Amino acid sequence: MASRLSLLVLLLVVAAASATLTSTAAQLQYGYYNTTCPGVEDLVREELLAMFAADMTLPAGLLRLHFHDCFGAGCDATLLLKSHNGTAQRDADPNSTVRGYEAIEAVKAKVEAACPLVVSCADLLAMAARDAVNFTQGPAYQVETGRRDGNVSRKEDAERFLPPADGNVTVLTQYFAAQNLSAKDMIVLSAAHTIGAAHCPSFSKRLYNSSGAGDQDPAMDPAYAKNLTAACPPGNVASVQPLDPVSPNRFDLDFYKSVANGTALLGSDAALLEDSLSFAYVQLMTNDSYLDTFFADFAASMINMGRIGVRTGADGEIRDTCAIYVD
Template identity: 35%
Template sequence: MRLLLLLLLPLVFTFLLPAAVPAAAPPLQPGYYAKTCPNAELIVRKVMKKAMIREPRSGASVMRFQFHDCFVNGCDGSMLLDDTPNMLGEKLSLSNINSLRSYEVVDEIKEALETACPQTVSCADIIIMASRYAVALSGGPNWEVKLGRKDSLFASQADADDIMPSPRANASTLINLFAKYDLSVKDLVALSGSHSIGNGRCFSVVFRLYNQSGTGRPDPTIEPKYRQKLEKLCPLGGDGNVTGDLDFTPHLFDNQYFKDLVNGRGFLNSDETLYTYWKTREYVKRYSEDEEEFFKDFVEGMIKMGDLQSGRPGEIRKNCRVVNGGQPVAEVRERKVLSYYM
């Protein structure tokens, strides 16, 4: 009997062991392409600079890619995948179809990198590098980025719809969302400073002007003269695709965004609520008075957000819009929001 137990013990422990889990992604590091593609970051900067000269709005558009990519199953370039007959990707999710553009800039960067270093630099890393240069070339801070990501083998419109916040979101909702990724209240406010550059569409603000919270009245937190300006730009029943500046210096990355919030001139509800809500107000005030501190905290937030990884298998795509071989893996329906490696 004792001999039988000894023989069965290994089997018992085998059944008690947890199911196999994906190995943690290799650590990201600065200078990842120093040997395999030494000019990678310079190439990204060069293409970004040309794109922003050609179309100034492209800087803000590309910068937002990092947030929209990293919050949905990690920083894996999934948001760049086009739909296929077997997969609905993230581009047509509610949050992306109405706010993201300039995908062609990433295509141009990828083409340049493929010419210099074929199938070496991931599309996920391109997003991280391009976002950094979009900020730096707009007058904001520059920082050292960690690289070494792989590209996702699938994308999920459902996941993007579930995760990404609405421009109508309030500060409390945003705090809870960011907390799921171990991002603090400070990170939330600093990263919201990405709205220092770029534009928003009228459909994102019209409810604030004419029917805030179903009251049939405008949002009382909007400064009266600014509200008049918005009403002229976005009349009731007008074209929802008309765009307005997110702050008073839409092509310069600075702390004007926070100054505007303090004065009741936030374009989006999700912006102005950062000042009207007590948990976030102190950071808005601090950044409105100290641009250097805003820059420092923004960089810290971007690096933390860039560390989000799913740990799932990936590849280096030749074309950022399609997986190698043309067929994505079966769409994964289970999301593990808390399984990212920080």
Template identity: 35%
Template sequence: MRGKVLYKMNYSPKSSGEKMMSHSGILLVLLLLSSVAAAALSLRRNFYLESCPEAEVIARDVLSGTMAGDARAAASVMRLQFHDCLVIGCDGSLLLDETAEMAGEKSALSNVNSLRSFQVIDEIKEALEKACPTLVSCADILIMAARDAVFLSGGPKWEVKLGRQDSLTASQEASNEIMPSPRANATSLIALFTKFNLSVQDLVALSGSHSIGKARCFSIVFRLYNQSGSGQPDPDIDSQYRVELDKLCPQGGDGNVTGDLDATPQRFDSQYYKDLVRGSGFLNSDQTLFALPQTRKYVEIFSKNQERFFKAFVQGMIKLGDLQSGKPGEIRRNCRVVNNISY
């Protein structure tokens, strides 16, 4: 079986700020398709049916209770699967707190001041530890929680494959090299997803995760006032939407102010794609999907057919969840630290 090499994505502030693929720097992590396939074979539906039959119900109930008091929790929890799985596979490495010996992924460029709701995973883990001690991995909790966040927000429901182990370490370096910037364009995103055997349709469908949630003004001020270093705004922004964004994110304003990622930020639906067709995508990495013919085709399909979007999204999430490092791990008792650390 052929090997799959992940190439380093170099960040160049002199360009449009995108992380681009470069053959000159080979990423420290070498994922062989054979090891990925072998690891994926150990995953299966109903993995905890005998050992912890209530595992998925417990996880969903905890998340549902959190969402009742925090509308953003669903989007925040769903994002965690993306940021975990794309970095050396779905192994819960994202959840590890930084130590004196290890730089954590939470502090990576695309994660710091951006990812949230880690405490929700802690609460699910605590509930599962009471019911089934040392049986359910944190990596599996991320997969279940992402699925449930979509379903509880009005999106599709699907069976998840479980049976992952938790990693013994994290890699901030790999996270910095892999995770795309909000400035990324469709071409660089296609190149990134291709490295993980994810298709153009997978890219556009999984970008639909932005059907729910918010993002910071910090992530878009460049496209409002200095796109590509030109001193001009992104010409693809709808004029009326631009007026709204100017009010929300004025030049020199508070970069931590948040804006809705689509017009229905608490409901998982196809509105995200309808917004892109109108030029009302919040992030550059979203709106750029309508600029490139390869990705525009799927944006238009999903904007007109929500069922097609849901089906493609589920397929993409399952493929994303199959990404595994093949490295040995453990079932952490605390998602933030490995088991050999006293706490």
């Protein structure tokens, strides 16, 4: 009886240990491709650096691409998939100005030539975001890899999970919490807007109908608002304005300084002043001596974002082309 019991205990221990092993094997890790595609991260960086040199605005596009993929339905490259019926994530309104798809496909082609069917599109998006941040003089950080790609892309996922440009801190925090990200992740990752641009419709409500009474957002610096109204007359949908008016191609603290002095472009960024936790962080980051702290925070939050809903192990697939039609 005693020996049966100990056999049972032994079996349970072995089962638990192998379950742990299985789940560990299916985790993301640093250097996942070290043996299966050595040098792939350098290859990706080299390809991107050439593209960034030709187009200084591309890094912002690629940083946003990773964010929109991760929030859409997990970091599984389903944002890249296409639909003939207009039902994929990329067909959703919040993704209408997302860009950089061709750059990822070009990198994927180079990677396929070196290591066929080994490296996922989702990992390329994470590497590209990392390289975009570093190219614009932001922090250098390692990305975890080992993601696999999904093959179902639903417009509704993007519509449901991407945060609104006029959201306040409570709303934005809820969108991040839905992805297991903290309020701090939200406050830190909003500073991705230290690079890149927004189209007029993303902020025109602040200029012409802030509270629904045809008014301007009183939180905006008047001179800044005047420039924006000149650049974005009502009905202009095509023009863009920098999200960080001081240094739109440099990853630095100017984003927080702009928020603090009323020259943030998006309502969601300006809203960071209205909550005590985000207000305190913004104020801290107006001080250049906290640049390293911001860099470390940003890198940590990017790693957190890169873990959203990942497929690993036997889940998902590795495709030879990222942007295939799924219907």
